[in-house]
Amino acid sequence: MNSLWNKNIFLFKKRFPALAQSLEQDIAAYESGATAKPFVLKPAKNGQMTAAVQNKPLHSAYNPGREAEQSVSRFNPADFDVALFFSCGLGYTPEAFHKLFPDTPMVIIEQDPAFLFAAFEATDWEGILSHVQVAFVIKAPLDIVHPIISSHSAKKTYIFAVPNQYEHSLPYFSDIKKMLQQNERKDDTNTRTLEKFAKLWLSNSCRNLSHLNRLSGILKYSNANASLATPIPFIVIAAGPSLEHLLPVLAELKKRAFIICVETALHSCLEAGIEPDFIVLVDPQYACARHLDYLESKSSILVTEVAVWPSVFRFPCKEIVLCSSQFPIGQYFEKKLGAFGTLGAGGSVATTAWDFARFCGAKDIYLAGMDLGFPGRQTHIRGSQFEEREHRTATRLRPSETQSTAALMSAFPCYAADYEGNKLLTDKKMSLFSWWFEKTCSVYGPEGIQTYSLTKESLAIKGISYKSVESLLCLPEREADKALFFARAKENERKIQAERSTVNVDSVRENFSRTLNTLQTLATKGINLAEKAVRDRTRAPEIFAELNNIDAQIVHSEAKDAAALVFPTEAKLTELCKDLPQDSTLRSLYQSKIIYSELKRAVSEYRRFIK
Numbered sequence: 001m002n003s004l005w006n007k008n009i010f011l012f013k014k015r016f017p018a019l020a021q022s023l024e025q026d027i028a029a030y031e032s033g034a035t036a037k038p039f040v041l042k043p044a045k046n047g048q049m050t051a052a053v054q055n056k057p058l059h060s061a062y063n064p065g066r067e068a069e070q071s072v073s074r075f076n077p078a079d080f081d082v083a084l085f086f087s088c089g090l091g092y093t094p095e096a097f098h099k100l101f102p103d104t105p106m107v108i109i110e111q112d113p114a115f116l117f118a119a120f121e122a123t124d125w126e127g128i129l130s131h132v133q134v135a136f137v138i139k140a141p142l143d144i145v146h147p148i149i150s151s152h153s154a155k156k157t158y159i160f161a162v163p164n165q166y167e168h169s170l171p172y173f174s175d176i177k178k179m180l181q182q183n184e185r186k187d188d189t190n191t192r193t194l195e196k197f198a199k200l201w202l203s204n205s206c207r208n209l210s211h212l213n214r215l216s217g218i219l220k221y222s223n224a225n226a227s228l229a230t231p232i233p234f235i236v237i238a239a240g241p242s243l244e245h246l247l248p249v250l251a252e253l254k255k256r257a258f259i260i261c262v263e264t265a266l267h268s269c270l271e272a273g274i275e276p277d278f279i280v281l282v283d284p285q286y287a288c289a290r291h292l293d294y295l296e297s298k299s300s301i302l303v304t305e306v307a308v309w310p311s312v313f314r315f316p317c318k319e320i321v322l323c324s325s326q327f328p329i330g331q332y333f334e335k336k337l338g339a340f341g342t343l344g345a346g347g348s349v350a351t352t353a354w355d356f357a358r359f360c361g362a363k364d365i366y367l368a369g370m371d372l373g374f375p376g377r378q379t380h381i382r383g384s385q386f387e388e389r390e391h392r393t394a395t396r397l398r399p400s401e402t403q404s405t406a407a408l409m410s411a412f413p414c415y416a417a418d419y420e421g422n423k424l425l426t427d428k429k430m431s432l433f434s435w436w437f438e439k440t441c442s443v444y445g446p447e448g449i450q451t452y453s454l455t456k457e458s459l460a461i462k463g464i465s466y467k468s469v470e471s472l473l474c475l476p477e478r479e480a481d482k483a484l485f486f487a488r489a490k491e492n493e494r495k496i497q498a499e500r501s502t503v504n505v506d507s508v509r510e511n512f513s514r515t516l517n518t519l520q521t522l523a524t525k526g527i528n529l530a531e532k533a534v535r536d537r538t539r540a541p542e543i544f545a546e547l548n549n550i551d552a553q554i555v556h557s558e559a560k561d562a563a564a565l566v567f568p569t570e571a572k573l574t575e576l577c578k579d580l581p582q583d584s585t586l587r588s589l590y591q592s593k594i595i596y597s598e599l600k601r602a603v604s605e606y607r608r609f610i611k
Contacts, residue, residue, distance in 0.1 A: 038114045039058065040052050044063060048064050081156040082107065082157050089162065109173075150179075211306060213337070216497070222492070224485050226362075232478045233256065236353045236370065240455070241457070258357070258485075283349060299318050323343045348436075371458040418460055437464060438462045516610070523596045567599060
């Protein structure tokens, strides 16, 4: 080992002791020569070192340093928050990056440690290893990589990826690229959803606030199942076409497992004579509330949140319990009144239902009718609200078959495989849901939470295997244990209520209204100041100082997160600001005026609904 290696590995161990310890055997194997050097070193024309793998160059043969500088110069810190490096050869690009952008986070990903160690032996990494916000992800499984890259917006992540530098682990980096693409699609979907439904969420939440005082939360079920001697299985019932094969045995399955039904499948379950243990409905749209129309399930517990359509709270059932809201207004009130219990959301109510099973302490979770595709070219199980709506709205020129075909073809259809390897028609929207399950199962699988599909016609998801219904029917009946589960939940509820805040919704509402008044005053003041500076540019410096003070007051306001719900998205704000003057001072002033105007509009929306 040479002096560069000794220096670099010393700095690496000092900066990342836990990571170095996890790579201890790999370091020892490299130092002893048991691990071969992965590339051949040779001098470039300018005297710097370069390298090649199987005659494929990793850097310029003339000036690798200048090549790296040119690559880094394309990075704009105004557009991106983080730099991601797919391997990095001898480290010239991250070295150039840290010099040019010393305050920007950088993440170096390498699956094969030998490539990093060989680079340590060839070039000086002191600058990179002293970078304030550098992170190394070395030899990490994909389920560990995912939360690291997901902590940043996909659109704000810049990728440095030279094919020859990461070709040695091509499948690994291809999977990471796929993760990033899925993250970007998810971010786009969330943005479009926010823009479309923001006012609906706000309206529903404000109309439902009184339920926050009278209803209990799902916290009482937290790990209640795991505390049993043998945890009871959970079955998540979705409304896919394959559910039809399971309905005849659902009564027997209910004796052996908890049944969690998403609202779209409730009609089918009740038609089969089965009232599920739990029903999950968390989507605020009116169309989702319609799935409960003219139904009742007196022995079921409905899991919902404060942003749903108000009629949901009139559903005849044994009990309604709340999970934490996904939206700022509900979160604001819950913070004051006490937590209900947070569930994950992957774009489909079935993902929330799965997470509720995990929240309760399930070790075995079974999916039924979770097709994420169109077996037999059907969109949903026969008799579902979706199919009934198609029949109700059908006309001579637009029959139900036309509507079904439109549903099949509306979201970029493609083919995938089911659990028997057969070709299954699916679409890009479904792939987002399957990706959520794949990612989540990879996280919780090592913790002993296993997920299975009871329907082999469903989309095959990595991390979820098929299990026959017969295997479940062979399990003993667990009705006595289910009663014990609910008894423990009731005891937990008494403890939670005893510790719960005595503050009521009305007092929080009044305080919130006062805070909104303050925000409106600040926004109005900001608009007036910006307009004054536009009229008299000589006052711009002092007015910018006053605007900074207003911004600080807004940022520290209790209501800022709630007001963000109806505040325009980043994409919408970019659209509003696209035609502003190019002069930097004027542009800043006009931008400020637009932002304060939008904040004032947002506050007006809140005040209208909160009444």
